[in-house]
Structures are given as structure tokens and as C-alpha cells.
Amino acid sequence: xxxxxxxxxxxxxxxxxxxxxxxxxxxxxxxxxxxxxxxxxxxxxxxxxxxxxxxxxxxxxxxxxxxxxxxxxxxxxxxxxxxxx
Amino acid sequence: xxxxxxxxxxxxxxxxxxxxxxxxxxxxxxxxxxxxxxxxxxxxxxxxxxxxxxxxxxxxxxxxxxxxxxxxxxxxxxxxxxxxxxxxxxxxxxxxxxxxxxxxxxxxxxxxxxxxxxxxxxxxxxxxxxxxxxxxxxxxxxxxxxxxxxxxxxxxxxxxxxxxxxxxxxxxxxxxxxxxxxxxxxxxxxxxxxxxxxxxxxxxxxxxx
Numbered sequence: 001x002x003x004x005x006x007x008x009x010x011x012x013x014x015x016x017x018x019x020x021x022x023x024x025x026x027x028x029x030x031x032x033x034x035x036x037x038x039x040x041x042x043x044x045x046x047x048x049x050x051x052x053x054x055x056x057x058x059x060x061x062x063x064x065x066x067x068x069x070x071x072x073x074x075x076x077x078x079x080x081x082x083x084x085x
Numbered sequence: 086x087x088x089x090x091x092x093x094x095x096x097x098x099x100x101x102x103x104x105x106x107x108x109x110x111x112x113x114x115x116x117x118x119x120x121x122x123x124x125x126x127x128x129x130x131x132x133x134x135x136x137x138x139x140x141x142x143x144x145x146x147x148x149x150x151x152x153x154x155x156x157x158x159x160x161x162x163x164x165x166x167x168x169x170x171x172x173x174x175x176x177x178x179x180x181x182x183x184x185x186x187x188x189x190x191x192x193x194x195x196x197x198x199x200x201x202x203x204x205x206x207x208x209x210x211x212x213x214x215x216x217x218x219x220x221x222x223x224x225x226x227x228x229x230x231x232x233x234x235x236x237x238x239x240x241x242x243x244x245x246x247x248x249x250x251x252x253x254x255x256x257x258x259x260x261x262x263x264x265x266x267x268x269x270x271x272x273x274x275x276x277x278x279x280x281x282x283x284x285x286x287x288x289x290x291x292x293x294x
Contacts, residue, residue, distance in 0.1 A: 007203075011270040015251070016088030035206045039277070042209050042284075046277040047089055047245045049214055053226050055246075056131040056140070058124045066141060067123060070148045071116055077153060078112060 001029045006036045014044055104164050108155045115155075119148055122165060125247055126172050132242045133176035135231055136183065143179060147172040162256055166249065169257040173239060180235060203274060205281035213284030229279045237272035244269050 106114035130143035243254045
């Protein structure tokens with residue numbers, strides 16, 4: 001397996017979306033190719049860092065304000081009747 | 086090296102009941118759906134628009150649109166996937182309005198030089214995020230993901246941050262499954278490449294041999 005072939009399968013590998021045979025071939029490649037090992041490992045870390053990052057958390061006060069505004073508009077729309085967008 | 090563990094979602098068992106009640110006119114049930122998903126909607130909206138005010142508007146407009154169009158929700162997909170589709174469309178509309186000079190489309194086939202084989206192959210520090218303060222890390226992550234084309238950013242956020250499946254992402258974005266996979270791979274590799282500049286192991290000055 002070439003490095004470029006490994007990279008093409010990287011997303012499926014990290015998502016665990018592949019059959020056992022392909023997985024074994026990829027892991028065989030990882031065992032001897034240090035570059036692909038590093039790329040795979042740091043890609044996995046990239047995903048985990050973003051997933052755990054809590055970027056753009058909705059602050060409680062804004063959350064309450066937005067929800068009140070949404071629900072007020074929904075109530076108004078309910079009175080107008082459906083299908084008006 | 087194992088696969089990444091999927092993020093656990095909210096229980097959806099009672100969700101259809103909430104949607105049915107909301108359809109029948111129970112606004113309180115819709116409010117429960119808002120409460121369940123407003124944080125996700127805000128996050129997706131801000132990732133796409135990259136603008137706080139726009140994101141606030143998208144949250145309001147998307148939920149209102151969902152409420153007004155509940156009759157069209159047939160229950161073939163999850164409510165959340167259906168909602169995300171509305172959110173993405175609203176957010177892209179805002180982004181286009183703010184940047185009329187640039188075509189913003191999810192279909193764009195973006196070719197960048199970073200699509201080639203990875204160039205940064207230095208290993209990262211064991212706990213790279215601990216090299217920076219919370220504020221610094223947030224700044225690095227924000228600027229890095231903002232540098233991706235909108236179509237890559239959106240796929241990455243839905244799949245890897247929000248935890249939608251490949252199929253749900255394809256449905257929410259109206260893309261084919263191969264298109265989602267190809268964008269996801271390129272998004273992940275580009276983010277990795279850019280983060281490497283901040284997180285790679287420093288060879289000297291750490292007192293080790």
C-alpha cells in the first residue's frame with residue numbers, strides 16, 4: 001500500500017467504517033510508515049481537540065433572550081395561521 | 086490506533102411525540118425542541134457565518150422557519166437533521182449577503198495547494214492543547230477553522246463537532262455520500278496541517294537530551 005492510498009482511506013479508518021481486511025492492510029502500513037502514523041495520529045487529535053473545544057458556546061443570557069424572541073414569534077404566527085413563510 | 090469514539094447524542098425517543106404535538110399546535114412542545122437544539126444551532130450558525138450577530142439571527146430565523154414548516158416534516162429523517170438543513174441554508178444565505186463578492190456554495194470543488202500530500206509530519210507534543218492558555222487555544226482553533234472554505238468547514242462541523250453521521254450530513258447538505266467523504270478528508274487534513282504549526286513537538290529548550 002502506498003502512502004497516497006493510505007490517505008484516501010484515512011477518513012474511513014478514523015471513523016471505523018471499513019471491513020476487517022482493509023483495516024488490517026492499513027494497520028500493516030501504519031506499522032512501518034512513520035509519516036503516515038504521525039499524520040493519522042495528529043488528524044485524530046485534530047478532530048478530538050475541535051470536538052472538545054466548546055467553541056461558540058451559547059451564553060445563558062443570550063440563550064434566554066433568543067428563546068423568548070423565537071417563542072413570541074411562534075405564538076404570533078400561530079394566531080395568524082400556518083404556512084405563512 | 087483506534088477509531089474516534091462518536092459523541093453521544095440526546096435521547097430521541099420522545100422527539101417524534103414532541104414534533105407531533107407541536108404540529109397539532111402545542112407551542113410548549115416546540116419550545117422543548119428549541120431548548121434541546123438551540124446550542125447546536127447557534128454553534129453551526131456561527132461556524133458557517135463567522136459572525137456573532139448573523140448567528141443570532143440564524144438561530145431565530147431557522148427555528149421560526151422550522152415552526153412554520155412543521156407540516157412538511159414527514160418523520161422520514163430525524164427532526165434534528167431536518168432542522169440542520171434549514172440552519173445551513175439560512176447561514177449560507179447570510180454569508181452570501183455579507184460577502185457578495187465571493188461565490189459561496191456547498192457544491193464548489195475547491196482546489197487548494199494543501200490538497201496534496203501532507204507536508205508537516207512532525208509529531209505533536211503529548212498534550213498540545215496544554216501549551217496554550219484557554220483563550221489562546223480558542224483563538225488558534227477559531228482562526229484555523231475560519232481559514233477553510235465554507236463547504237469544507239460546514240462538513241467538518243456537522244460530522245466531527247456535532248457528531249452527525251455521514252448519511253445525515255449528506256442529507257442535511259444535499260450532497261452525495263462520496264462528496265461528504267471527500268470534503269471531510271480534505272477538511273481534516275487541512276486543519277491538521279495548519280494546527281501542526283502550533284502543536285508540534287519542540288526539539289530544543291525542554292531540558293531533555
